[in-house]
Amino acid sequence: MSLDMNASRYLFASFTRSEALATTEIVVSTAAAVILGSSLSMSWFSLALSVSGLFLGVFLVVMFTISLQVSSKRREVAILRALGAKRSNLLRAFLLRTAYLAIAGCVLGVVIGYCTAIVTAECSLLSSEIVGFAVAVSLASSFGGGATATRKLSDLKIGEILRQ
Amino acid sequence: MTSNEPILKVERLTKIFETDSGRISLFNGLCAEIVEGEFTAITGATGVGKTTLVNIIAGLERPSQGTVTVLGKDVTAMDDDSLTEFRGRNMGMVFQGSQLLANLNVFQNIELPLVIQGTDESERKRRTQEISEFFGLTRKASVYPVSLSVGERRKVAIARALVTEPTLLLMDEPTGGLDTSTVNILTPLLRGIHYLHKGTILMATNSFNVARIASREIPIMRPRLLMTCQL
Numbered sequence: 001m002s003l004d005m006n007a008s009r010y011l012f013a014s015f016t017r018s019e020a021l022a023t024t025e026i027v028v029s030t031a032a033a034v035i036l037g038s039s040l041s042m043s044w045f046s047l048a049l050s051v052s053g054l055f056l057g058v059f060l061v062v063m064f065t066i067s068l069q070v071s072s073k074r075r076e077v078a079i080l081r082a083l084g085a086k087r088s089n090l091l092r093a094f095l096l097r098t099a100y101l102a103i104a105g106c107v108l109g110v111v112i113g114y115c116t117a118i119v120t121a122e123c124s125l126l127s128s129e130i131v132g133f134a135v136a137v138s139l140a141s142s143f144g145g146g147a148t149a150t151r152k153l154s155d156l157k158i159g160e161i162l163r164q
Numbered sequence: 165m166t167s168n169e170p171i172l173k174v175e176r177l178t179k180i181f182e183t184d185s186g187r188i189s190l191f192n193g194l195c196a197e198i199v200e201g202e203f204t205a206i207t208g209a210t211g212v213g214k215t216t217l218v219n220i221i222a223g224l225e226r227p228s229q230g231t232v233t234v235l236g237k238d239v240t241a242m243d244d245d246s247l248t249e250f251r252g253r254n255m256g257m258v259f260q261g262s263q264l265l266a267n268l269n270v271f272q273n274i275e276l277p278l279v280i281q282g283t284d285e286s287e288r289k290r291r292t293q294e295i296s297e298f299f300g301l302t303r304k305a306s307v308y309p310v311s312l313s314v315g316e317r318r319k320v321a322i323a324r325a326l327v328t329e330p331t332l333l334l335m336d337e338p339t340g341g342l343d344t345s346t347v348n349i350l351t352p353l354l355r356g357i358h359y360l361h362k363g364t365i366l367m368a369t370n371s372f373n374v375a376r377i378a379s380r381e382i383p384i385m386r387p388r389l390l391m392t393c394q395l
Contacts, residue, residue, distance in 0.1 A: 010265055010267065010276075076265055079263050082222070082224060082251070082257055082263075083280055083324075084252015084280045085248070085280050086249065087245065087248070088245075158224045158225075159219035
């Protein structure tokens with residue numbers, strides 16, 4: 001098992017409430033993007049506006065969640081860094097965690113969105129392109145949020161954290 | 165490196181802290197060198213900067229002035245990644261308050277530096293097992309830190325620092341915050357480590373009794389350092 005996988009295991013023992021919130025946000029936004037994208041009654045302008053709003057929400061919630069984790073795992077991060085783990089290893093561990101949330105959220109979101117679109121008469125534009133677009137934007141906004149939050153890792157003062 | 169060459173060389177070291185009440189200057193141009201195999205104690209009252217000095221030597225903090233050379237390399241001039249790798253390969257650290265990872269058991273905590281170094285699994289298990297036996301921690305291998313006594317946690321922290329067989333072992337208050345009976349158990353163990361480890365040990369302590377087990381003492385006083393510059 002690589003250090004990144006191990007570091008992820010050392011840092012994240014359980015699924016937290018904020019992670020549950022982030023995953024729910026990704027599920028809802030992905031499902032909504034699939035449904036809105038396949039809807040006949042939406043103009044391109046309304047669609048673009050709605051989807052942008054949804055994924056801005058995903059970006060912010062994921063950024064908040066990962067930022068919270070970086071703050072709450074400061075001590076563990078400092079110990080690992082002091083024992084010789086590179087910043088890039090820890091960065092990847094946090095991004096790996098983001099990936100778990102994003103992929104789980106996307107899969108669930110697509111299933112819910114797809115099923116809803118099939119049973120809704122107005123959603124006759126449903127296609128693999130629409131689903132692919134929803135997944136791509138969802139993953140991009142999740143990773144964007146995660147990557148922005150992990151910038152905080154560079155500011156950690158290891159010596160000061162370990163003496164607390 | 166021959167035994168006469170210093171493993172650690174501190175030159176004109178000063179650390180300045182900005183506080184609400186003004187600038188506090190520590191060490192004021194400290195000079196010191198430690199040769200291979202030496203067991204040195206940094207002593208002084210609380211707040212004189214013992215932890216800061218250990219952190220600077222380990223590269224966890226940067227000095228305001230001066231240099232620290234470990235194994236011929238200036239750790240104050242190294243970039244972050246090279247320094248992290250250098251520290252992992254050459255230094256073992258016992259932090260104040262043990263600093264174990266709560267979601268790892270005793271065995272996994274001791275094994276951690278070897279995982280970070282990428283040591284192969286069989287070698288990792290062998291070395292962790294060996295050091296656990298030396299510290300009498302074999303029966304506690306699957307126990308989590310929360311269930312350990314403070315003394316046992318300290319033993320795990322020391323074992324973790326030694327598992328990589330570091331050239332330089334840095335210990336920050338290894339007996340700090342412990343009751344007298346635990347200190348009495350740990351003190352001979354620290355002496356034993358010097359024989360087992362055969363490397364260079366630098367220990368920060370505010371206990372003069374514990375400092376006595378070291379072969380040399382560097383007292384630190386504020387505002388000026390009470391030691392002879394050996395350079």
